[in-house]
Amino acid sequence: MFRRVLGKTLGFLGYTVQYGCIAHCAFEYIGEFVACSGPSMEPTITSHDVVFSERLSRHLCRIEKGDIVIAKSPFDPHMNICKRVIGLEGDKICTSGPSDVFKTHQYPRLPQPTLRPAISLKPITVPKGHVWLEGDNLRNSTDSRSYGPVPYALIRGRVCLKLWPPHNFGALNQSPTGRIVKRSD
Amino acid sequence: MAQAGAGRRYVRAFVSGFFVAVPVTVTVLDRFAYVARVEGASMQPSLNPEGNVTGSDVVLLNRWSVRNYQVRRGDIVSVLSPKNPQQKIIKRVIALEGDFIKTLGYKNRYLKVPDGHFWIEGDHHGHSLDSNSFGPVSLGLVHGRASHIIWPPNRWQRIEPSIPPERMPLLNWHADATEDEEKD
Numbered sequence A: 001m002f003r004r005v006l007g008k009t010l011g012f013l014g015y016t017v018q019y020g021c022i023a024h025c026a027f028e029y030i031g032e033f034v035a036c037s038g039p040s041m042e043p044t045i046t047s048h049d050v051v052f053s054e055r056l057s058r059h060l061c062r063i064e065k066g067d068i069v070i071a072k073s074p075f076d077p078h079m080n081i082c083k084r085v086i087g088l089e090g091d092k093i094c095t096s097g098p099s100d101v102f103k104t105h106q107y108p109r110l111p112q113p114t115l116r117p118a119i120s121l122k123p124i125t126v127p128k129g130h131v132w133l134e135g136d137n138l139r140n141s142t143d144s145r146s147y148g149p150v151p152y153a154l155i156r157g158r159v160c161l162k163l164w165p166p167h168n169f170g171a172l173n174q175s176p177t178g179r180i181v182k183r184s185d
Numbered sequence B: 001m002a003q004a005g006a007g008r009r010y011v012r013a014f015v016s017g018f019f020v021a022v023p024v025t026v027t028v029l030d031r032f033a034y035v036a037r038v039e040g041a042s043m044q045p046s047l048n049p050e051g052n053v054t055g056s057d058v059v060l061l062n063r064w065s066v067r068n069y070q071v072r073r074g075d076i077v078s079v080l081s082p083k084n085p086q087q088k089i090i091k092r093v094i095a096l097e098g099d100f101i102k103t104l105g106y107k108n109r110y111l112k113v114p115d116g117h118f119w120i121e122g123d124h125h126g127h128s129l130d131s132n133s134f135g136p137v138s139l140g141l142v143h144g145r146a147s148h149i150i151w152p153p154n155r156w157q158r159i160e161p162s163i164p165p166e167r168m169p170l171l172n173w174h175a176d177a178t179e180d181e182e183k184d
Helices: A002-029 B002-031
Strands: A031-035 A050-054 A068-073 A076-087 A092-095 A122-125 A130-134 A155-164 B033-037 B058-062 B076-080 B088-095 B099-102 B110-112 B117-121 B142-151
Touching: A002 A031, A002 B002, A031 A155, A068 A130, A076 A092, B002 B033, B033 B142, B088 B099
Parallel strands: none
Antiparallel strands: A031 A050, A050 A155, A068 A076, A068 A155, A076 A130, A092 A122, B033 B058, B058 B142, B076 B088, B076 B142, B088 B117, B099 B110
16 A cells, blocks of 8 residues: 555656746746836836747747836846837947946946046947847936946746736737837948 | 557657656756856866867856855856856956956056956966956846866866955955955
């Protein structure tokens, strides 16, 4: 009788491992459900909406300008951020926020060595392997305008479908801000 | 008709085995351990000491120990490259968030590593594309910690964390005074 119990337990464990692995592969390579919070993507995504983000675009490197992506926050890897891709590598972004924290973009060397917040417009070129993210709610969004371009490898997935609330079910709207960089070639 | 039956049983066994083996292998490679061949000379003499003459080192990357993004100074880690998202680079962790360090050829001579970032360098300075070129790296990009060299067999060893003494951080901003050195 003990052997039967052992056999059943091992069988149960085997099924758990197998289905756990299949679930991991599905969430890692196909897509996952994300509950968003915060006002930075209004009106496209409001707080407490549930969206579906697919992972295939990220693994095949097919994220494009205008996509809404879920990415790991550059300053806290346990937190995720949900923003729109405004520019890809090589694009020139005009921004009027304070300069980025790392001085990673090219701009003429200032005569003073200290960093001071710049109010004038200046173009920033997105470096290789990075993207420029901005929220749709420009007034209330901490995004690349404060922390600079984000490495592409931090992107987790592309949001493609809104699932909750039910009256808003379906695909997501285009950018309402008009900040997407046109191709400059 | 016995042969058709045997063939069909074989196909069914193969398919069911396939659907077990592939997800389990992918999950193990993603969550637990990964095996990678080290290319290039940027980590000499710790890894690939003779270059590609006698064959590159193969290391075992522990992905479970970095699941909470906890790395220690001196670890050799593999990181998704900030310059090329499909490439992984393997370097040594020199400093964690809050450390003040002296850089070797970066834009700023002295730097405080920002929150959520860390500083990596190859052991072979000058032949290494590391934080001295692209700056501090976000912790979200860490891929795995190299724990053992598993090939060639005469180089089987556990990789111990160690920082060359001239690359130690100068100061740590956090209240962790017992384990950090203060240089002049």
